[in-house]
Amino acid sequence: MNSAGAGVATETDEHTSTPERLIVVLVSVCVFISVLNTNMFNVALPSIGREFDVTPGGLGWVVTSYSLIFGIGTPFYGRLADIYGLRRMFMIGLTIFSVGSLACMIAPEYYLLIAARVIQAAGTAAIPALGTAAIFRAIPAERRGTATGYIAAMVGIGSAIGPSLGGAITELISWRGLFFFGAMLIIAVPVTPKILPRDEAKGEATLDLPGGFLLGAMIAGLLIGITNLDDYGITSPWVLGPWLGFLVAFLLLNYRIRTAPDPFIPTDLLRNSNYRMLVFIGFAMLLTHMGTLVTVPLLLDRVNEISSARIGLVMLPSAIMLSIVGPIAGRLTDRIGALIPLRTGIAISFVALFMMTSFGAGGSEYVVASILLLTGIGMGLANSPMINSVSLIVPTERTGIGVSIFHMTFFLGGAFGAALITSVIDFRTTSTNALNVFHAGGGVEFSDAFLVPLTICGIALVLSILLRVPKPWEAGAAEREE
Secondary structure, X not given: OOHHHHHHHHHHXXXXXXXXXXXXXXXXXXXXXXXXXXXHHHXXXXXXXXXXXXXXXXXXXXXXXXXXXXXXXXXXXXXXXXXXXXXXXXXXXXXXXXXXXXXXXXXXXXXXXXXXXXXXXXXXXXXXXXXXXXXXXXXXXXXXXXXXXXXXXXXXXXXXXXXXXXXXXXXXXXHHHHHHHHHHHHHHHHHHHHHOOOOOOOOOOOOOHHHHHHHHHHHHHHHHHHHHHHHHOOOOHXXXXXXXXXXXXXXXXXXXXXXXXXXXXXXXXHHOHHHHHHHHHHHHHHHHHHHHHHHHHHHHHHOOOOOHHHHHHHHHHHHHHHHHXXXXXXXXXXXXXXXXXXXXXXXXXXXXXXXXXXXXXXXXXXXXXXXXXXXXXXHHHHHHHHHHHHHHHOOHHHHHHHHXXXXXXXXXXXXXXXXXXXXXXXXXXXXXXXXXXXXXXXXXXXXXXXXXXXXXXXXXXXXXXXXXXXXXXXXXXXXXXX
């Protein structure tokens, strides 16, 4: 390790100022509640269906509408933050999220609940990306890894306790009680201007609405196609139609980026090969992680035939490990740079997926739990360095849109991974021989399904080797010279 860099990292760790800690606490709380909101809600869907007498297909729109608005809103907030000020947009997002949460609590009809969830998603979209961008802008590069490590831990903890807490609240109180935490986040709105530093609006910049619309159409086409994949199959017009719309919007957006004077997605971001690789790595890592989290419960239910409670126990250690390793990876990033923990995390995830497709699928629940521990370690090691790398390679004036595009593709990776892998399971259900020659025993379709994230994770590992990210102390010195 570079000794000068080590000295800077150690010195800055020991002199982290109280305002910086307050920023990290504010963002951590907001991110935790937004993640908790997402992970608690799905548990309550059966209760909501019974109260409003809605079919499972109808309930799906509560989730789909939320995902659509969240995916579309994230890049809009990033672009607006770069133009009108990050602090202002973060406060607007928190306000909308809180109002939407309150509306969900009191919604008297099913369609009003969908409308309230749309409002809530329009606010939630601001929290992860703009919270991360606020940390990048307010905290020197030498200390950002530690800060993003804590944010990663909050995501892991929220994901771990969300389903259990949501089930308990629904059982003891009502599904409406799930939205209490989000509604109470309104308290953070008047606090935010006292904690986040002021950033000036850029009056000369403009918002490229046609470009934003085309990006939104891309996201909508991709997500609707993914949502319909399980119900209709990959050859259905309900899947191919939205994906065709995605392709058309993609081509038009590319044309708009080349011709608009100030396009929605800045051309300098797209020309940055390291940023492009980092965005794909983020997409790939959440695809593999969420694909695993969705697939393993199905595996344990169908092949191992264990109860839901035991499935939860098998899954829990992985989430706990992710929460523990996240802050460690953040500190490592500050001390030795992002690439070593990032590559190590992806490599561990690759090994875990190979083990899952070879002998996890069809193995005992204890074998599956052991492999899941590896996935938690891998994602925990990769997550914080991956996010922090965005700030090290993207110019400060592009932080909002740079982080938002990364979070958008990160989110899409999770949605695409879950749908793609479960579709492979359905397609290979009647197969008797696994494609992986190392697999033996039952769970053939699951062994084949895990080959998908294994391949994508392998591509991410290769790209991480090609990736070049400045050391935090190098990026910090460059920022201070600007």
